Amino acid sequence: MSNPIDLVFAALADPTRREILTMLLEDDMAVTDVAEPFEMSLAAISKHLHILTRAGLIAQEKRGRVKWCKLQMDAMKDTSLWMESFGQFECVNLDAFEKFLEDQTIQAK
Amino acid sequence: MSNPIDLVFAALADPTRREILTMLLEDDMAVTDVAEPFEMSLAAISKHLHILTRAGLIAQEKRGRVKWCKLQMDAMKDTSLWMESFGQFECVNLDAFEKFLEDQTIQAK
DNA sequence: CCCAAAATCAACCATATGGTTGACCTTCCC
DNA sequence: GGGAAGGTCAACCATATGGTTGATTTTGGG
Numbered sequence: 001m002s003n004p005i006d007l008v009f010a011a012l013a014d015p016t017r018r019e020i021l022t023m024l025l026e027d028d029m030a031v032t033d034v035a036e037p038f039e040m041s042l043a044a045i046s047k048h049l050h051i052l053t054r055a056g057l058i059a060q061e062k063r064g065r066v067k068w069c070k071l072q073m074d075a076m077k078d079t080s081l082w083m084e085s086f087g088q089f090e091c092v093n094l095d096a097f098e099k100f101l102e103d104q105t106i107q108a109k
Numbered sequence: 110m111s112n113p114i115d116l117v118f119a120a121l122a123d124p125t126r127r128e129i130l131t132m133l134l135e136d137d138m139a140v141t142d143v144a145e146p147f148e149m150s151l152a153a154i155s156k157h158l159h160i161l162t163r164a165g166l167i168a169q170e171k172r173g174r175v176k177w178c179k180l181q182m183d184a185m186k187d188t189s190l191w192m193e194s195f196g197q198f199e200c201v202n203l204d205a206f207e208k209f210l211e212d213q214t215i216q217a218k
Numbered sequence: 219c220c221c222a223a224a225a226t227c228a229a230c231c232a233t234a235t236g237g238t239t240g241a242c243c244t245t246c247c248c
Numbered sequence: 249g250g251g252a253a254g255g256t257c258a259a260c261c262a263t264a265t266g267g268t269t270g271a272t273t274t275t276g277g278g
Contacts, residue, residue: 013115013116013118032223041269043225043267064274065224067225067226083192123236141254149236149238151254151256160235174244
């Protein structure tokens with residue numbers, strides 16, 4: 001239950017938390033600012049951030065009375081590798097990956 | 110909550126279920142055979158299989174009185190792509206991916 | 219000094235997991 | 249036909265999520 005990979009998957013299973021992670025891609029944010037776009041109490045967001053921290057997906061650092069949240073990509077990377085390695089990275093996945101690269105190129109235009 | 114990607118992540122958050130998926134990499138299996146290595150009731154495994162089915166990670170087909178479980182790689186692929194695309198597939202991920210390919214090559218020897 | 223802002227804590231509630239056991243339904247096979 | 253194998257269902261229990269509100273703590277600023 002306290003397995004690191006368990007915690008990462010569990011943390012990623014919630015859309016609010018995935019959205020928070022996406023927001024943090026832009027820049028580090030204070031807890032209040034993270035909470036702002038959501039129709040949810042600050043306390044609820046605080047809990048979500050705790051779950052993300054526990055999973056190692058973000059880190060929180062307090063400066064003054066503001067607590068800053070920043071992404072920690074490593075945890076996600078490990079889990080992503082678990083998924084990729086699943087099935088000896090069979091051809092199907094490779095195809096998907098190439099399609100993905102294609103899509104990215106198109107989007108970048 | 111019923112978001113497909115939510116269900117996949119939630120399904121993958123349990124070590125028993127991940128182990129079941131790994132077992133199914135080898136071959137399709139009957140429910141009883143899936144349950145055999147676990148120190149857990151058949152009913153518990155049945156529930157896990159239901160969660161995996163709901164997430165689209167496996168499919169179950171009944172032939173006679175035996176219900177066969179088989180992997181469905183697509184759901185995992187999609188979720189894997191979500192993770193890879195996270196962060197516009199930044200360099201860090203690319204490095205990880207190349208390291209992964211390297212490891213695979215070594216293992217294949 | 220005092221108030222307001224930034225967060226967390228605590229208590230509470232509803233719902234979902236993760237497991238158990240026991241009853242039940244199907245289907246195979248002698 | 250009847251028993252046993254293959255599974256699911258139902259009820260139950262403990263614990264974790266996901267949310268609320270209200271109180272509390274800490275810190276910044278006028």
